[in-house]
Amino acid sequence: MPAKTEDLASTLETLRGDYRTLVERLEANEREFQRLGRAVFRVEEEERRRLARELHDGLGQNLTALKHRLSLLASQLGDTRPDLQPEIDASLALCTQGLADTRELSRLLRPQVLDDLGLEAALDWLARTLGNPAGLAIQISAHPLPSLEPDLQTLVFRLAQEALANVLRHAGASQAIVSVRVRAGLLRLTVWDDGPGFDVAAALEKSRRGDSTGLGGMKDRVALYGGRLLLESGKDGTRLEAVVPIPGEAGILAP
Ligand SMILES: Nc1ncnc2c1ncn2[C@@H]1O[C@H](COP(=O)(O)OP(=O)(O)OP(=O)(O)O)[C@@H](O)[C@H]1O
Ligand SMILES: [Mg+2]
Known part of the structure; x- marks a missing residue:
């Protein structure tokens, strides 16, 4: 090989090596970024778990005790002060409502059922809690x-929670289907609703501008797991799909 060609070949080889090193470094940085991002969410979930427990065991228990004391007071008064009865009834009703609100807030922060019984049970609970009051099947x-x-x-769970919250708030739908499947090393969550659809590009733009956090937050959270979020909307409804590779399995996302 002539000297000039040899020089060129060796320069090319050096450049290829530098490029490989750069790509490896970028990949390592991305892995580190994903690891840190996942750790932030883990801390956030732990904090939600702690708050949920505190609400349930602290405020919740105090409200239960207050309700109990009021009932006791009512029965001690018996028929001696009928004029106080409406006030006692109203106070008991406030306690009951406060207790129900505290329990619901505690569960929405971090449902115990997710830790105790797992994802399927938690999704069933979410569907009942969000769907029933709103009349959404x-x-x-x-x-x-x-x-x-x-x-x-x-x-x-968090993706389904946000997607269903969007269905309730924006879709005007009468039914929704949440499906979770694991196949070929990939986990696939689909949330479909039968609403009239919306302008996905405009909604994503709104989220990019920082005017909304739901869709952008879901996208970012999925990306931290090396996954992808797809959104399709039209006259047949809206379909949100998140696909995430399962760690340690050979699931490959189509480009
Ligand atoms: N299932 C849906 N059906 C109809 N419109 C939807 C649906 N999901 C999202 N959208 C539209 O996309 C927009 C952006 O959704 P996103 O969840 O990012 O924000 P948001 O729900 O308005 O506010 P938040 O930040 O509290 O979630 C919504 O304002 C709504 O117009
Ligand atoms: Mg939202």
Whole structure:
């Protein structure tokens, strides 16, 4: 090989090596960024768990005790002060409402059922809690799932929670279906609603501008797990799909 060609070949080889090193470094940085991002969410979930427990065991227990004392007071007064009865009844009703609100807030912060019984049970609970009061029929199709690591269960639960909150707030739908499937090393969550649809590009733009946090937050959270979020909307409804590779399995996302 002539000297000039040899020089060129060796320069090219050096450049290729530098490029490989750069790509490896970028990949390592991205992995580190994802690891840190997941850790932030783990801390946030832990804090929500603590707050949920405190609400339930602290404020919740105090309200229960207050309700009990009021009932006791009412029965001690008996028929001696009928004029106080309406006030006592109103106070008892306030306690009951306060207790119900505290329990609901505690569960929405971090439902105990997710830690105790797992994702399927937590999704069933979410569907009942969000769907029933709003008259929205939410169907959950998540059986049977292999055992998934807690972080992934939390991820799916939070995505379903935000997607269903969007259905309730914006879709004008009468039914929704949440499906979770695991196949070929990929976990796939789909949330479909039968609303009239919306302008996805405009909504994503709104989220990019920082005018909303739901869709952008879901996208970011999925990306931290190396996954992807897709949104399709039209006259047949809206379909949100999150696909995430299961760690340690060979699931590959299509480009
Ligand atoms: N299932 C849906 N059906 C109809 N419109 C939707 C649906 N999901 C999202 N949207 C539209 O996309 C917009 C952005 O959603 P996003 O969740 O980011 O924000 P948001 O729900 O308005 O506020 P938040 O930050 O509290 O979630 C919504 O304002 C709504 O117009
Ligand atoms: Mg939202």
